[in-house]
Amino acid sequence: MRPAGGTAAYSDWALQITPYIWAAGLEGNISPFPRAPTIHVEKSFSEVMDDLNFGGFINIWGRYDRFVLSGDVMYVDTTDSHATGPLPALQIPGLGVVPPGASVDADVDTQQFMATLQGGYRVFETLEFTADALGGARFWHISNDVSVTASHPLLGARSASHEESFGWVDPIVGARVFLNLTDKFSVQAQGDIGGFGVGSDLTWSALATVNYAFADHFSVSAGYKVVDVDYDDGGHVYDVQLSGPVLGLTYRF
Template identity: 65%
Template sequence: MGQGVSLSEPEDDSRWVTQVTPYLWAAGLEGKISPFRRGPVIETDKSFSDVLDDLNFGGFANLWTRHGRFVFSGDAMYIKTTDADAIGPLPAFQIPGLGVTIPVGATIGARVDTEQFMATLQGGYRIVETPRFTLDALAGARIWHISNEIKVTAEHTGIGRRTASYGESFGWADPLAGLRAFVPLTEQFSLQAQADAGGFGAGADLTWSVLATANYTVNDSLSLSAGYKALKVDYDRDGHVYDVFLSGPVVGVTLRF
């Protein structure tokens, strides 16, 4: 995923105010992925429960800071998954690391370990500031790094049983522009929406994200939020394909300093 969950607005413009928000994102995933240059493009459509079955570790955190009309937003995501399947028979193709072309009719057992890191960094300026509404204009970059390791076992009468491991990593950065709106409803309740778009062929052909949350301020140091987040990225370069759409509810706890 893009931006994370961040809440209440500082009342004192003479100092830096910082908010840190660890959050959970119950995202499903659909799209097309080719983690290896010589591998096939795989279509995937997983609900959050399917993603959770493969999950080894997942962490999400958001940083928001403001001084006067100047703002900064940082969001990070790290996910580690393992997906193991038995596949076959398959058409003939080359699996990196096995050293032979897998013949037609072979049965394949594959385990794929994947690590994904994404960070979105944006700075901006508050272009509208009223007691009932604020609007920030943002610009920055979204950085991706994806690492995959596959362990493959192939069985066929022509080659016997072959086992191999192979790994590849790739990454890119996308320029972004976005907006963030904040609407206080009462002293405790507020609404927030944030959106960005970018890519423009610099890394991905296209990327965008949107987030909307309802927020409750417990006290000056603690707030709670719940909402919905969606992230799209379409990357296809040098044989690597990562064309996915992630979406689902988010909940977060914000600590304010």
């Protein structure tokens, strides 16, 4: 994730692509569909891996003169199981109204897509240090395929499946700084904040890495990343924080 900063030592343009691994844990509150109970989720990375069907992460960074572009894409598919009860009366899609005293078992297949796209301007630049001001948007799309079995002592068990998806867009502002330590080693930090009630109530992210350039066009990065979002609208709840170490391999054009 090492940007091509600097002045005369660099060309007018640069582009780099970084596929990476994000060993993220998850903590927060989620409601898979409206009128369903809000579920508190707290999982370490190893627990997330137990539920993982597929995950992919990629970061793209580009510069032309002092104009910069930053993009980051995440896609994760997981399957999780929850059991809760006894519960008060509630309505579950496909089952109708479930009377009080029922217990609910649910298998939730969740597909999460997040894409952050920002453009900006290099406000400070030397051979050792660069600082970029950024602004853009973060796009979210959450899809849930829920299989539910509601059991009641008097009514027995009833099952149903329900699929529902929702999404939103958050405006964000951010910054990115980069520091050369030696010819091979560098450090980088990037952060943003947004939402402001337009999509989510609030979202923010932070990334810090140490980078090592082991070839003319290749480098490796290790660090830590956090993404936090608080979305609650129309009965859909996605109030979570994802955080954990990152490890990336960068190819620079």
